[in-house]
Amino acid sequence: MRAASAIVSPLRRLAPTAVRHTQRRCFSNSQNMQAVWGFIGLGRMGYPMAKNLRAKLPATDTLIVQDVNLDATKQFLGEHSEGVIVAENVREVAEKSECVITVLPEPHHVAGVYKSMLQPPSLLKDGTAKERLFIDCSTIDPTTSREVANAATLSGQGKFIDSPMSGGVVGAQAGTLTFMIGASADVVDRATEVLSLMGRRVLHLGEQGAGLHGKLANNYLLALNNIATAEAMNMGIQWGLDPKALAGMINISTGKCWPSEVNNPVPGVIEGSPASRGYEGGFGVALANKDLKLALKAAKEANIKVVLGDAAKQLYDETEADSNCKGKDFSVVYRFLGGKE
Known part of the structure; x- marks a missing residue:
């Protein structure tokens, strides 16, 4: 088991002009460029998690959010006049982001969102120079999670990590959540960097599915x-x-x-x-x-x-x-x- 709690440096950067004016993104190695993050699901847990993420990111980074509840996205945008973009759909989030975080209610929501993000695989992979991470913080059944993880792997669009959390709405608001992740060893450090921006502890329990x-x-x-x-x-x-x-x-x-x-x-x-x-x-x-x-x-x-x-x-x-x-x-x-x- 592995635990980490440090707040760490941001992901690689994207040119701000590219974020706002083109559909596909070409990531740069320059630390003076802008990082782009994706967040899908602004419910009772997701909303405060996304707020904490935005608050702890550098001002130059961009957070792209999406939710079927338009009132939630409107409110979130209203509270963040800079550094937030509302996507029209989940596919747009995937195309623009190097890391996509999902917080969804039920297994069928997770399956549907990832199908929309991953298909068709053409064009999507060209959006990042670094392998994309899909971090699902939903609490769903391990079977559905495994199917989604396999779909992500087979599509070649990135790596999927199951990362349910403990701490409830109070923990989400305070940024004190504990994340339990299932992931291959090669992405644990990177996933920990991301999740530490929204929680206090990250526990690696094993391969994909172990978190759930x-x-x-x-x-x-x-x-x-x-x-x-x-x-x-x-x-x-x-x-x-x-x-x-x-x-x-x-x-x-x-x-x-x-x-x-x-x-x-x-x-x-x-x-x-x-x-x-x-x-x-x-x-x-x-x-x-x-x-x-x-x-x-x-x-x-x-x-x-x-x-x-x-x-x-x-x-x-x-x-x-x-x-x-x-x-x-x-x-x-x-x-x-x-x-x-």
Whole structure:
């Protein structure tokens, strides 16, 4: 495993006039020229990530952004009067950029975007003198990621890296994300340079697909710990224990975990937590359920036996469908279980 956190020097440069007036770009070795970066997906995670990227790049660099939500791209452009271009489509991003970062919701979005970027392969390769990097920060199933990676390799247009992240919207805004990457050794340093502009840690877990496998294993455990914490807290409170005293005991004992210590599901136990704000913000129950399902799917495909996952999935399905819980932080399972608020 490899970790890095340093903010590093920018990529190679592109002449500013070429960026704005031509379709294809010829990269120069001169450090006095302008670098061009691509970013696709300005959602809840992608938007603040792109903002941090733009803020940490030299003023002379250009960031090309694209999203199907035109309001998001309009807002982003409005907040950055210099050094940002909104592309008409994802193909334009790929043609102009030496490094393309994608942050997309679902596997079919990732597959569709990369198909549009990679096909047809003619002309695209002429855009850079340095091998293009495609860094996908989406949390999707490893099978789709592998298919996209193979398509990128076969097209000859660049190398694909899976790089899901941990830290949520708060981490994306603060630039403290942890990225888990799956990539061949020869591109790890370069990918780390890019990701360190948006996060605090970059962990190399192995070859392509390893980043996603690591992320899904972690979020599988997180989903289960969240339910167990909600059940344990509900249990103790129903027995008459003070919520803060119970949480304090757990957090210096063997039951300690992130849901008990940082994201405790009982309102009032942790000041500022989603539970203390009506379960608003945080890691949405739908997203937690999505990651759990992806982990279960990947485990099934690999013939890996799991025991607790299916029961957890059923609970999250029911919680997500409940009108009092839908759209809330995933700690809202405490409410669904009938916990005292």
